[in-house]
Amino acid sequence: MAAYLLRRAGQSLLTLVLATIVVFAGVRALPGDPALALAGEERDAATLAAIRAKYGLDDSVIEQYWAYVTNTFQGDLGRSIRTGIPVRDMIVGALPVTLELSLLALVIASILGLLTGMLAAVRRGGPSEWLANGIALLGLSIPHFWLGLMAILWLSVGLGLFPASGHVPLLSDPVANLHHMVMPAVILGTGLAAVIMRQTRSSMLEALGEDYVRTARAKGLRERQVVGVHALRNSLIVVVTIVGLQLGNLISGAVVTEQIFGLPGFGKLTIDSVFQRDYPVIQAVVLITATAYIVINFAIDLLYSVIDPRIRVAGGAD
Amino acid sequence: MLSVRDLTVSFTGEEGVVCAVDRVSFDVRAGEVLSVVGESGCGKSVTAMALTRLLPPYARVTGSAVLDGVDLAAASPRTLRHVRGKDVAYVFQEPMSSLNPVFTLGRQVTEAVLAHEQVSRSTAEQRAVELLDLVGIPGARDRLRVYPHQLSGGMRQRVMIAMAVACNPRVLVADEPTTALDVTVQAGILDVLRDLRTRLGTAVVLITHDLGVVADVADRVVVMYAGRIVERGEVRELFRRPRHPYTKGLLGAVPNAEARERSGRLLEIPGLVPVLSEQPDACTFADRCPRASARCTEHEPPLENVAGHEVACWHPHTDDENATAGRPAERSSDA
Numbered sequence: 077m078a079a080y081l082l083r084r085a086g087q088s089l090l091t092l093v094l095a096t097i098v099v100f101a102g103v104r105a106l107p108g109d110p111a112l113a114l115a116g117e118e119r120d121a122a123t124l125a126a127i128r129a130k131y132g133l134d135d136s137v138i139e140q141y142w143a144y145v146t147n148t149f150q151g152d153l154g155r156s157i158r159t160g161i162p163v164r165d166m167i168v169g170a171l172p173v174t175l176e177l178s179l180l181a182l183v184i185a186s187i188l189g190l191l192t193g194m195l196a197a198v199r200r201g202g203p204s205e206w207l208a209n210g211i212a213l214l215g216l217s218i219p220h221f222w223l224g225l226m227a228i229l230w231l232s233v234g235l236g237l238f239p240a241s242g243h244v245p246l247l248s249d250p251v252a253n254l255h256h257m258v259m260p261a262v263i264l265g266t267g268l269a270a271v272i273m274r275q276t277r278s279s280m281l282e283a284l285g286e287d288y289v290r291t292a293r294a295k296g297l298r299e300r301q302v303v304g305v306h307a308l309r310n311s312l313i314v315v316v317t318i319v320g321l322q323l324g325n326l327i328s329g330a331v332v333t334e335q336i337f338g339l340p341g342f343g344k345l346t347i348d349s350v351f352q353r354d355y356p357v358i359q360a361v362v363l364i365t366a367t368a369y370i371v372i373n374f375a376i377d378l379l380y381s382v383i384d385p386r387i388r389v390a391g392g393a394d
Numbered sequence: 395m396l397s398v399r400d401l402t403v404s405f406t407g408e409e410g411v412v413c414a415v416d417r418v419s420f421d422v423r424a425g426e427v428l429s430v431v432g433e434s435g436c437g438k439s440v441t442a443m444a445l446t447r448l449l450p451p452y453a454r455v456t457g458s459a460v461l462d463g464v465d466l467a468a469a470s471p472r473t474l475r476h477v478r479g480k481d482v483a484y485v486f487q488e489p490m491s492s493l494n495p496v497f498t499l500g501r502q503v504t505e506a507v508l509a510h511e512q513v514s515r516s517t518a519e520q521r522a523v524e525l526l527d528l529v530g531i532p533g534a535r536d537r538l539r540v541y542p543h544q545l546s547g548g549m550r551q552r553v554m555i556a557m558a559v560a561c562n563p564r565v566l567v568a569d570e571p572t573t574a575l576d577v578t579v580q581a582g583i584l585d586v587l588r589d590l591r592t593r594l595g596t597a598v599v600l601i602t603h604d605l606g607v608v609a610d611v612a613d614r615v616v617v618m619y620a621g622r623i624v625e626r627g628e629v630r631e632l633f634r635r636p637r638h639p640y641t642k643g644l645l646g647a648v649p650n651a652e653a654r655e656r657s658g659r660l661l662e663i664p665g666l667v668p669v670l671s672e673q674p675d676a677c678t679f680a681d682r683c684p685r686a687s688a689r690c691t692e693h694e695p696p697l698e699n700v701a702g703h704e705v706a707c708w709h710p711h712t713d714d715e716n717a718t719a720g721r722p723a724e725r726s727s728d729a
Binding site for chain 1: 446448471475476477478479480483484486488491492493494495496497498505506509510541543554557558
């Protein structure tokens with residue numbers, strides 16, 4: 077187990093290093109001389125040389141990369157070209173909003189997807205399965221942005237149940253925060269809920285036909301235990317894989333959802349920085365997104381080995 | 395103790411109705427080993443599952459299976475749940491897939507205890523250790539934290555048996571318990587079953603197609619063919635004087651040095667077990683039977699006592715035939 081973890085951690089670290097190289101090279105590849113841009117009107121050779129010296133632009137590419145990496149890992153992501161605010165502060169402000177939104181969406185989607193998926197599998201052929209399948213198909217087909225706009229139109233503008241946009245920090249007023257977050261989280265979670273539901277249904281149906289489920293019944297266990305423990309635990313292996321693959325979509329979905337609901341999150345920061353050509357911010361945003369993917373994948377791998385003991389041993393020392 | 399009468403099971407599938415078990419009746423007496431024998435597809439496993447209705451919901455079960463005055467065929471799901479594992483327990487054919495791969499042995503065995511007994515988790519765990527010990531698993535306490543994939547097939551089958559006997563069931567149904575195992579391992583499992591019968595007084599319904607296993611452990615034998623019982627009797631009697639041509643054929647198909655010397659090859663019963671959609675008024679074996687006559691295809695032979703044990707055949711083998719001719723399928727050996 078320890079060897080397996082170590083190997084996976086090594087792989088993740090390698091991917092992270094590759095990500096920094098891509099981000100670094102990407103910015104280098106952009107047209108234009110940064111010294112020229114920084115110098116503004118005073119473009120005499122002395123000023124340019126001074127700027128190059130100050131920002132280390134004369135150093136070799138290797139040295140520049142090293143400086144970039146060490147700064148990044150020390151938490152120095154530079155300053156925004158537009159506002160002059162440290163990029164780190166901008167991200168620290170935006171990240172919690174997105175994390176809360178995604179986490180809430182994930183929780184809602186998992187609960188909804190697992191329950192309806194199990195129901196559809198157990199009540200196979202009945203009206204419940206029809207209903208669950210129909211809702212899942214809708215959830216998959218309807219785009220977030222449209223659903224979001226409709227929700228605003230109906231639930232916010234029409235019925236006045238939820239605020240149409242805006243955000244209250246979680247720590248200052250948790251209730252108001254949730255009130256603002258619920259609708260975006262549900263909208264963001266619908267697609268994922270549908271995917272989880274369909275996957276749960278199919279892997280559950282498979283598990284219910286397995287010999288160990290018959291064994292569980294033959295022991296005299298309650299149907300609730302047979303389905304909810306013996307069959308579910310085995311179906312989760314597949315479901316977790318799919319959820320892991322879908323979390324990437326959740327991140328990109330958050331970008332759209334935050335834009336619609338005016339949430340000052342990471343997605344909004346990304347879009348704003350791209351529109352304003354704010355390179356240091358773009359650079360940081362891309363790197364952090366890449367890191368998020370890597371961390372999520374690592375976490376999913378860990379989760380596998382918790383759910384499925386066979387993986388634990390296959391990669392482990394025993 | 396367990397009395398099965400006219401048990402009939404039919405499945406409605408996409409290709410219509412299939413009658414898997416047709417009016418099967420038998421008794422299981424306390425502490426005996428009753429063996430149900432037949433080819434694949436003859437309905438023996440379905441019969442076993444039907445006892446506590448472990449069959450899928452689209453199976454239609456009629457008839458009765460009375461255990462200590464309770465008819466299991468008519469019982470509520472709640473009653474059945476209390477019977478399963480406590481009064482009637484099962485050991486299945488595939489020890490590889492019959493244990494849940496994601497739970498430890500300890501969890502799976504204690505679960506069997508906790509399903510029917512109001513005891514604490516630690517008591518149940520202690521009981522699990524005793525059970526694993528009982529079925530001959532070395533280092534039982536350490537095995538509690540082990541997962542099924544870390545054990546050999548024979549060990550897994552022992553775990554299955556330990557789970558099955560967790561609540562001292564009256565009847566243990568073992569459905570091909572040794573088929574998936576090596577011969578040496580097989581002997582060990584049979585020893586465990588025999589030992590449990592003696593120690594706990596559990597009646598064992600042993601379902602198998604292996605006549606060697608039957609000869610080894612069974613007290614009485616029920617021979618099934620195409621969903622019906624064709625012959626029934628005490629094991630030595632039935633092996634010595636098989637009456638039904640099908641039983642005779644089964645015995646002839648057992649690898650045997652003597653038969654090989656005579657004909658050079660194993661004797662087989664030509665043809666396959668038919669899939670029946672109805673309950674015909676005929677002998678279902680007639681198509682494959684060397685002794686079949688017009689009567690066999692027109693009337694179903696009743697299960698009747700013919701000198702020593704019961705057989706459902708219009709032309710049963712006589713003692714003289716059994717003494718002299720030897721094997722029935724020899725008609726095909728010259729071909």
